[in-house]
Amino acid sequence: xxxxxxxxxxxxxxxxxxxxxxxxxxxxxxxxxxxxxxxxxxxxxxxxxxxxxxxxxxxxxxxxxxxxxxxxxxxxxxxxxxx
Numbered sequence: 001x002x003x004x005x006x007x008x009x010x011x012x013x014x015x016x017x018x019x020x021x022x023x024x025x026x027x028x029x030x031x032x033x034x035x036x037x038x039x040x041x042x043x044x045x046x047x048x049x050x051x052x053x054x055x056x057x058x059x060x061x062x063x064x065x066x067x068x069x070x071x072x073x074x075x076x077x078x079x080x081x082x083x
Contacts, residue, residue, distance in 0.1 A: 012047060014043040014046060014047060016039060016043070017046075019046070020039065020042045020043055020046050021039070021042075023042040023045065023046070024038035024039045024041070024042035025038070027041055027042055027069065027073075030069075031065070031068070031069035031072065032065070033065065033066060033069055037061075037063065037065070037066045037069075040061075040066070041059070041066065041069055041070055041073065041075075044057060044059050044070070044075055045073055045075070048074075048075065057075060058075070058076060058077055058078045059075035059076065059077060060077050060078065
């Protein structure tokens with residue numbers, strides 16, 4: 001449980017803005033994602049764009065299609081899970 005608490009401290013909540021929604025729409029068509037998945041991916045990409053090289057942005061999902069889309073967009077799972 002302590003590990004979960006430590007990792008949840010790294011969670012970021014991102015507001016769904018019009019630019020993120022527009023990006024999600026493009027991701028739906030590019031990767032054939034469901035809308036909610038595309039919003040999740042677009043939000044992560046927006047965070048990556050915002051923080052640049054200050055810190056890595058990892059993406060973790062159990063959904064294979066979403067994982068493939070995230071990797072195609074340059075996001076990866078945390079290093080221990082990147083295989």
